[in-house]
Amino acid sequence: MHWLSVLVQTPAHSAVAGPLTYQSELPLAAGSLVRVPFGTREVLGVVWDALDAASLDRPESEIRAISAVLEGVAPLTVAWRQLVHFAASYYQRSLGEVALAALPPQLRDLSAAQLARRLKRPAGGAVDSTLTTPDLIALSEEQVRAIARFDAEAGPFLLFGATGSGKTEVYLRCVQALLERDATAQALVMVPEINLTPQLEARFRARFAGRYGEAAVVSLHSGMTNPQRLKSWLAAHSGVARIVLGTRMAVLASLPRLRLIVVDEEHDPSYKQQEGARYSARDLAVYRGRLEGAKVLLGSATPSLESWHHSRPAAEGGRYQRLEMPSRIGLGSVLPKVRLVDMSLQPKKTVFSPQLLQAITERVARGEQAMVFLNRRGYAPVLACSSCDWKSECPHCSAYRVFHKIDRTLRCHHCGFTERVPRACPSCGNVDIAPLGRGTERLEEHLAEMLAGVRRPNSVSVQWPEGAPLRIARIDADTTRLKGALESQLAQVHAGEVDVLVGTQMIAKGHDFRAITLVAAVNPDGALFSADFRAPERLFSLLMQAAGRAGRDAAQSAASEMWIQTLHPQHPMFAALRRHDYPAFAAGQLREREQAGLPPFSYAALVRAEARTQAVAQGFLNAASAAAAAMEPALAGYAQVTLFPAVPMTIQRIANVERAQMLIESPSRAALQRFLSAWHAVLQATRQQPEGRGLIRWAVDVDPLAI
Incomplete structure (x- = not known):
């Protein structure tokens, strides 16, 4: 009998947050996908490590056996598992939550037999001889210089190029050079929003599908159906897909031969996940590049201040190489x-x-x-009565409902609550209610x-x-x-x-x-x-x-x-x-x-709490802060962090749930990480205390974008 450490999807604040132990009749490589019993359900798991009998935490007779192995899917690579481990550790989430969230939803739902049937379908990787590769356009001097430096230096790179300067063509040429140089290499090209993916996909297909086949270019984003996402993920995981285009979720995709990562519009806040594991896809892309030996190219006309700061000269402490393309493409082209x-x-x-x-x-x-x-x-951000103080407040949120004239509704953009526009003021009966703002x-x-x-x-x-x-x-x-x-x-x-x-x-x-x-x-x-x-x-x-x-x-x-x-x-x-x-x-x-001592010259985290009352949410955070102060000598990193008092969030109530937050700052990233790791147990314990009763959930947001 073989003993395995297996990850399943569990939230960070759950009592079951780490790998679970299962037994298997056959030895399985780390990274293998399995189906395992979990409570009364059967769920997808990732084999994380092999265990010996001496390290078991309970009697062998109490350890359940895995249900099935997902045959036909190669084990996830060591580099992928290291990336997941770093993301979970840095962003203070459970390993299983990050690992399983990185896999396509349909893969989590399919049984071993269903997946076997799915894998028998043709991958469609043949080259279509009717497709032609378009003629390459002439490059500007700035593009030539940028590509030459990209080829000659190690990076990471920040491509600072004006709008219309031809950054996309630089991406295309860098990917093309990689695929021509390495017959098995893969490239990941990321965009901030789903609505930008189709036009970028069209350009990449036009450039590469004729030479490498339609299946060589795939997309990965949440706007795809579950079967589409599974198909793209399998193509990337197997190496059939040479180019993966995607949004922030694609940074955790399995690409065993990844050699190039491009992050277009790297400044965009959409690269920061706002639910679950609140990771920055841009920052994970840079870390993944270093982990897997892949070159990383960040591009923007208005880089984030963090990336701009990192791309200062190496003598001043810069870590990125800055490539500049200040001019627009075309003779006589100027910025507006x-x-x-x-x-x-x-x-x-x-x-x-x-x-x-x-x-x-x-x-x-x-x-x-x-x-x-x-x-x-919308038509107007608020509808108001001219006779009394009534405004179109949402009954479930501390925000106004927006007036949409096209369907005569008042709609909350936070919880989705929608009602027809009243004929008269609900407060005083005045028929003269009018929109404010635009x-x-x-x-x-x-x-x-x-x-x-x-x-x-x-x-x-x-x-x-x-x-x-x-x-x-x-x-x-x-x-x-x-x-x-x-x-x-x-x-x-x-x-x-x-x-x-x-x-x-x-x-x-x-x-x-x-x-x-x-x-x-x-x-x-x-x-x-x-x-x-x-x-x-x-x-x-x-x-x-x-x-x-x-x-x-x-x-x-x-x-x-x-x-x-x-x-x-x-x-x-x-x-x-x-x-x-x-x-x-x-x-x-x-x-x-x-x-002011603000990022990128300091490092921050937010701890957010949600409860039915604001007093409970703030009480939980303040109690956890007081508990940390009480055990100061024993709590790693505490001396180098500052914990501010808990305050309501800007929109403090959404869907009848009160929200509070606590800011934590430190001049040292390492000290902040040490403190958050040690404080996690304190937060868990505080939830069991009277101050934590009534708490719905809490979460840590490392490197928050909005404070």
Whole structure:
């Protein structure tokens, strides 16, 4: 009989958080996938290690046997298991939770017999001779230099390239060189959002499917069906897939011959998981590259301040190599001119300044396209009564329900609670209830009213009657709910069937709109004075990315513009934005953070607690902090960390659950990690005390993005 240490999926706060012991008649290699009994269920497990009889923690007669081995799936590699172990340890989660969450959901549900039948299906790896490899475009001098340095140096690399500078072509060339050099090598290319995956996948398929086969390029993201995810995962795990394109979940995919990792738009907050194991896919990509000897290429026009800081000269302590491509592709291509409109000089309640409306009208008259950006969906963020203090508050959350005019509903964007718009004020009966503020739905309606008299010119490429009204389209989470809706709407924009595009950040990054020459940000001031120290960084990045959608066609780039309507045109951030000077903006932000002792000059973690009352949530956190102070000499790392008092979260109640948080800071990453590891047992014990009664859950968020 053989004794095995097996991981199953258990949450970090569970009493059963480590590997479990099972017996097997046959020896199994570490990394093998098995089905094991767990309570009254049978679940998927990963063999983590072999045990000897002397190390068993209970009598042999009490140890259950594994139910089946998943034949036909090679054991997960040592490097993959090391990656999972690091992620679980660093982000303070259980090994089983991280390991099993990294596997496709359908694999967790299939029995051994069902998986055997699934593996008999053809993989489709044959090369299609009808597919052709497109001719390669000529590279710019900056692209050539970046690729040469990438080939010659070890990395990791930060590719700092302006929007439209050809970063995607650099990714393609680096992947192509790898596949030509190594017949078995695999590459992982990550993007921040699902809606960016199809267009990137199309470019990679066009470049590589003709030479390596359709199955050589696969996608991995949560928008796929479970069978699709299983098929892609098996192709990557077996080595059939040479290129894997995916979102943050793909960083934990099994790629046994991984030699290159590309993280596009590495600054994007979407790379940070916000549920379960709160890992940063960007940071794990860098660690995985070092672990597996794979080169790592991070790319962005507005890098995160952490990556920018790490890419400073090696003499100053930098760990990344910075590759720069400041120019746009194409003869005469320039970045759009940034124009600021001082809204304090406009009449009150002005939404679109006359100057901006005139600029949009001129673009449409020339057959060009414009884009209007507002990062708030819905018709209005709140519905209010003019006679009393009633507002459309959510009864289950400490937030307002958003008014959606298209279906006459009030919808909470946090818990999903939806009701029809009342005919009169529920508090006083007044029928005069009106929307306050604007979302993209209201912005689209208002823009249509303001431009009602504008007519579109005749077009050769798109058939419409000359003098027809211009067409305004809106792209946000509400208009793209149905499968295929986003692709259809983007195709209309690319085909020239849309004159003015209105949307949220979904349209502000990653898309290659060739006819858009004007981008307008209507109300970006909210983040300028936010309590979150990362808000200016996120706003600058979003506005730079939005500006990058304009003038991507070299013939029109000289006339492209980015309009920003603001009440604070003298703000230093806008001065850097007008010059497209990210280095100056980053230098200023880093100086402020160093003076304040904020990341990347310190390290932080948040402990979040959820309960039915705020008193219980905060009481649990404060009790755990007091317990740590009481045992200070024995608690590793305590002397080098600062624990702040528990406070409610910004939105303190969601779905009738109260939420509180406690911030922990340290100048030493190692000390913070030592403390969190030692404090875990204290948190577990505190939950069993009176202070922990009524607690629903707690979780640790290491390197949080929002504080």
